[in-house]
Amino acid sequence: xxxxxxxxxxxxxxxxxxxxxxxxxxxxxxxxxxxxxxxxxxxxxxxxxxxxxxxxxxxxxxxxxxxxxxxxxxxxxxxxxxxxxxxxxxxxxxxxxxxxxxxxxxxxxxxxxxxxxxxxxxxxxxxxxxxxxxxxxxxxxxxxxxxxxxxxxxxxxxxxxxxxxxxxxxxxxxxxxxxxxxxxxxxxxxxxxxxxxxxxxxxxxxxxxxxxxxxxxxxxxxxxxxxxxxxxxxxxxxxxxxxxxxxxxxxxxxxxxxxxxxxxxxxxxxxxxxxx
Amino acid sequence: xxxxxxxxxxxxxxxxxxxxxxxxxxxxxxxxxxxxxxxxxxxxxxxxxxxxxxxxxxxxxxxxxxxxxxxxxxxxxxxxxxxxxxxxxxxxxxxxxxxxxxxxxxxxxxxxxxxxxxxxxxxxxxxxxxxxxxxxxxxxxxxxxxxxxxxxxxxxxxxxxxxxxxxxxxxxxxxxxxxxxxxxxxxxxxxxxxxxxxxxxxxxxxxxxxxxxxxxxxxxxxxxxxxxxxxxxxxxxxxxxxxxxxxxxxxxxxxxxxxxxxxxxxxxxxxxxxxx
Numbered sequence: 001x002x003x004x005x006x007x008x009x010x011x012x013x014x015x016x017x018x019x020x021x022x023x024x025x026x027x028x029x030x031x032x033x034x035x036x037x038x039x040x041x042x043x044x045x046x047x048x049x050x051x052x053x054x055x056x057x058x059x060x061x062x063x064x065x066x067x068x069x070x071x072x073x074x075x076x077x078x079x080x081x082x083x084x085x086x087x088x089x090x091x092x093x094x095x096x097x098x099x100x101x102x103x104x105x106x107x108x109x110x111x112x113x114x115x116x117x118x119x120x121x122x123x124x125x126x127x128x129x130x131x132x133x134x135x136x137x138x139x140x141x142x143x144x145x146x147x148x149x150x151x152x153x154x155x156x157x158x159x160x161x162x163x164x165x166x167x168x169x170x171x172x173x174x175x176x177x178x179x180x181x182x183x184x185x186x187x188x189x190x191x192x193x194x195x196x197x198x199x200x201x202x203x204x205x206x207x208x209x210x211x212x213x214x215x216x217x218x219x220x221x222x223x224x225x226x227x228x229x230x231x232x233x234x235x236x237x238x239x240x241x242x243x244x245x246x247x248x249x250x251x252x253x254x255x256x257x258x259x260x261x262x263x264x265x266x267x268x269x270x271x272x273x274x275x276x
Numbered sequence: 277x278x279x280x281x282x283x284x285x286x287x288x289x290x291x292x293x294x295x296x297x298x299x300x301x302x303x304x305x306x307x308x309x310x311x312x313x314x315x316x317x318x319x320x321x322x323x324x325x326x327x328x329x330x331x332x333x334x335x336x337x338x339x340x341x342x343x344x345x346x347x348x349x350x351x352x353x354x355x356x357x358x359x360x361x362x363x364x365x366x367x368x369x370x371x372x373x374x375x376x377x378x379x380x381x382x383x384x385x386x387x388x389x390x391x392x393x394x395x396x397x398x399x400x401x402x403x404x405x406x407x408x409x410x411x412x413x414x415x416x417x418x419x420x421x422x423x424x425x426x427x428x429x430x431x432x433x434x435x436x437x438x439x440x441x442x443x444x445x446x447x448x449x450x451x452x453x454x455x456x457x458x459x460x461x462x463x464x465x466x467x468x469x470x471x472x473x474x475x476x477x478x479x480x481x482x483x484x485x486x487x488x489x490x491x492x493x494x495x496x497x498x499x500x501x502x503x504x505x506x507x508x509x510x511x512x513x514x515x516x517x518x519x520x521x522x523x524x525x526x527x528x529x530x531x532x533x534x535x536x537x538x539x540x541x542x543x544x545x546x547x548x549x550x551x552x
Contacts, residue, residue: 111503148459183424212488
C-alpha cells in the first residue's frame, strides 16, 4: 500500500457524516488525521470529540474555522473576537496548532473593501497573542476572488502574508489551498515567501463549467484544471511536511456514499497529488 | 442634462441588438461612442458598419475582441495570430486605437498554466509591432480568476503590465475592467503603474449571489459590491481621460428592453460611476 500518512479528510468532504461517523470512516479508510469543523464538534461536545479522536488514534490536522472579522458594528466585531477566542481554545484542546481563518466578506451594503481588509488586520492583532498563549497558529486562508464579496476579503497569499509577517510565525500562518490560489501569477514566489508559515496545505480541484452554486464549486482532485503535483513541489520546497487535507464542497460529492468518496479521494491523492 | 460625453455602450450590454440597431439605440440615448464586437460587425461587413457609425456621428471606443493565444498546436496558434492581425486591421478601419485582448484559457486537458501564460507572451511579441504599424494598441484584459481556466489566463493587472511594459505604450496597453479587477489587493498600486497604458476603462458590477451561469454573472452598476467612483478616481489619477464603457453579460439585462437598459445605464453612470 502506498503511503497515505499525510492524507487528511477535512470533514466538509463528507458533509453528511456526523463527527463520530467521520472518525469511524477515517479509521476504516486507514487514514491517520482529520480536519474538524466547529459545528459538528459542537453537536457532540469537545470532551466527547476529543475522546473519540484519541481512541481512534487520529491526529487533528486543523480546526475549521475562525474568522469573520469584517463587521463594522463594534459589538458585532467584539462578539467575533470572543468567538475566535473560543475557537482557539477548542483547537488547543483538540491538539491541533492550526485554526483556519475564513476572514469574512464585505458587510451588508458596504462597498469599502480596503476598510474590510483593515478590520481583518485589526482583528488579527487582537487574536494573535491569544493564539500564541494557547499554542495555536491562526491560519489565514486567502480565498479565491470569487468569494471576496461574501466570504473572505483576503484574496491572495501575498496579502495574507502581509498580515502574517507582522507576528511571530507560531502565532500567525497561512493556508495554501489549491482551489483558492491556483490562478495566482505570484503563486510560486508567494509560496516560497511563506516558508515557515504554512499552517495547512489543502487540495481540491477547480472544475468547469463552474457549478451553479459557486459555494459548491469545488471538485475532486483530477476532475479539473489544477496541477497538484506542482503545488506539492512548491510547499515542499518551502519546507512544509505537514498534512495534506482534502476539503471538497460539492453537491455531487456530498450526495455520494461517503466511504466511496474516501476511496476515490485516496486513489486520486496517490495518482495526482503525490504521484509523479 | 449631466455630462454623458465619456459614456460608451459596449454592444454586449444590448446583446440582442444587431450593430445597426445598437448604433440607432446609442443615437436615441444621446451617447457618442460605442464598443463594437467582431461577430455582429462581420454580419453587416466592415464598410457598411463604418458608414453607419460615421453617419451616426459615433466614436468607436473599442473593438472586442482579439486574443485566444494559448493553443499548444502550432497551426492553431498561427491561425490565432492571423485572426488577430485581421482584428487589428478592423480596429484601424473603425478608427479605434483599442483592440481588447481576451487572451484565452487553458487548452483542453492541459493543467500547464505557466505554459499557457508563456504562449500569450509569445503571441503578443508577434502582434505588437503589427498593431503599432496600424496605429492600434493591443489592450490586454486581465480577467477575474473565475475565468482563468476557460477564458483568460492573465488574472491580474500586474501580470498584464509585466507583458505590456516590454513594448512601447502605443503598441500594448491594458484594460481596467472593474468587474475583473475590483478584488485585487494591489489594485491601487497597479492602476498607478498603468499610467500611460490604460487603453480602456470598463464598468459593470460584481453581484451576489453569483448567477448560475458564471459567464453571465455581471451586474448593472449599483446592483453589486463595487465602488466605481473609487475606480474612476484611480484611473483619473493615472491620467486616463478616455471613454467609460459599460459591458454587461447578464441574462436579465439581455432579456430586458434594450432602450430601457440604456436609460438605466445612463442613470447609474451618473449616480454611481461619475457621481459624488
